[in-house]
Amino acid sequence: MTNQNDHLMGAEAHLTTVDAAEGFFRKLLNKNETVQNVVNWSRKWSFFQYPFVTACCGMEYMATAGPRYDYSRFGCELPRFSPRQADLLMVVGTITHKQAPVLRTVWEQMADPKWVISFGVCASSGGFYRNYATVQGIDTIIPVDVYIPGCPPRPEAVLDALMMLQDKVQKERRPLLPVVNS
Amino acid sequence: MSKVALDRLLEKFGDAVIESHANHGDETAIVKAERLHEVMAFLRDDPVTSMELLSDVTAVDLLGIKEPRFEVVYHLYSISKNQRLRIKAPVSEEDPKISTVTDLFKVAVWEEREVYDLYGIRFEGHPDLRRILLYPEFEGHPLRKDYEIEHRQPRIPAREGRHHL
Numbered sequence: 547m548t549n550q551n552d553h554l555m556g557a558e559a560h561l562t563t564v565d566a567a568e569g570f571f572r573k574l575l576n577k578n579e580t581v582q583n584v585v586n587w588s589r590k591w592s593f594f595q596y597p598f599v600t601a602c603c604g605m606e607y608m609a610t611a612g613p614r615y616d617y618s619r620f621g622c623e624l625p626r627f628s629p630r631q632a633d634l635l636m637v638v639g640t641i642t643h644k645q646a647p648v649l650r651t652v653w654e655q656m657a658d659p660k661w662v663i664s665f666g667v668c669a670s671s672g673g674f675y676r677n678y679a680t681v682q683g684i685d686t687i688i689p690v691d692v693y694i695p696g697c698p699p700r701p702e703a704v705l706d707a708l709m710m711l712q713d714k715v716q717k718e719r720r721p722l723l724p725v726v727n728s
Numbered sequence: 729m730s731k732v733a734l735d736r737l738l739e740k741f742g743d744a745v746i747e748s749h750a751n752h753g754d755e756t757a758i759v760k761a762e763r764l765h766e767v768m769a770f771l772r773d774d775p776v777t778s779m780e781l782l783s784d785v786t787a788v789d790l791l792g793i794k795e796p797r798f799e800v801v802y803h804l805y806s807i808s809k810n811q812r813l814r815i816k817a818p819v820s821e822e823d824p825k826i827s828t829v830t831d832l833f834k835v836a837v838w839e840e841r842e843v844y845d846l847y848g849i850r851f852e853g854h855p856d857l858r859r860i861l862l863y864p865e866f867e868g869h870p871l872r873k874d875y876e877i878e879h880r881q882p883r884i885p886a887r888e889g890r891h892h893l
Contacts, residue, residue, distance in 0.1 A: 644863045647884050678870040682893050686886045
């Protein structure tokens with residue numbers, strides 16, 4: 547008895563897991579993508595965010611999370627409240643000098659690959675808090691990938707930032723596996 | 729609304745009050761700093777004033793406007809009588825200290841710590857006088873008018889190529 551899929555089954559028996567996964571993604575995308583592109587594709591659609599919410603921007607963040615704007619459409623609906631489980635740090639609100647070491651520690655605790663969104667003018671530049679207490683932009687402490695202006699930003703601006711970050715992640719070229727001792 | 733309370737204070741402590749005014753319900757009395765504790769105790773316990781709530785303690789830096797430089801401001805409210813009164817006490821720059829009212833109003837523990845933190849006015853007899861909003865290593869008192877406006881005291885250094893302001 548012959549099956550028209552026999553040759554495939556025979557071929558799959560010799561595939562490594564990586565080859566099988568790559569084949570799966572190629573079929574899924576229906577394109578001749580490189581592995582890097584496929585990995586980037588899966589990363590950009592499954593951000594696990596850590597919301598570092600300190601101020602009124604948090605309300606707009608919640609609005610973006612809600613059903614009307616619904617950022618789960620961009621694959622980042624699940625906030626993780628441990629930086630160890632997150633790969634997207636969203637800094638939502640004013641960061642004071644008193645709090646700066648905490649933010650820095652949270653960022654350092656996140657595993658690579660990781661990205662940072664600065665949500666609102668206070669996080670991006672200090673906003674109108676040009677005073678002794680406020681950090682004048684979180685990029686003085688941690689690297690930032692996307693800045694969202696606005697006081698607070700509209701949910702559309704947040705979604706725009708997410709799409710910009712997705713584009714950025716798709717274009718990334720970083721080692722797929724950590725290289726030990728080299 | 730609180731003219732009653734102000735009149736009562738002037739009647740009983742006329743010698744402790746330096747100055748008083750009442751415009752559109754902002755009844756205010758400026759009292760001598762050394763008599764402040766006495767005045768506050770009276771305002772709290774007297775049945776006519778009965779100021780049960782110390783709703784705020786703050787201060788004003790009158791640098792270049794008035795001598796002595798600081799005024800500590802107490803906002804009192806009577807829940808039972810629904811009346812308010814503002815008490816101010818002048819404090820000098822050379823020796824910025826005033827007696828605490830924490831033994832009269834428990835809430836003053838945090839309120840006086842805030843004034844100490846931001847203005848550097850010491851409250852004598854306070855049980856735990858240390859900074860409340862800013863971090864312990866902060867130097868100076870930022871709401872003083874002579875605090876350098878662009879001066880920053882970051883706790884961690886800036887990233888390479890960046891700087892705090």
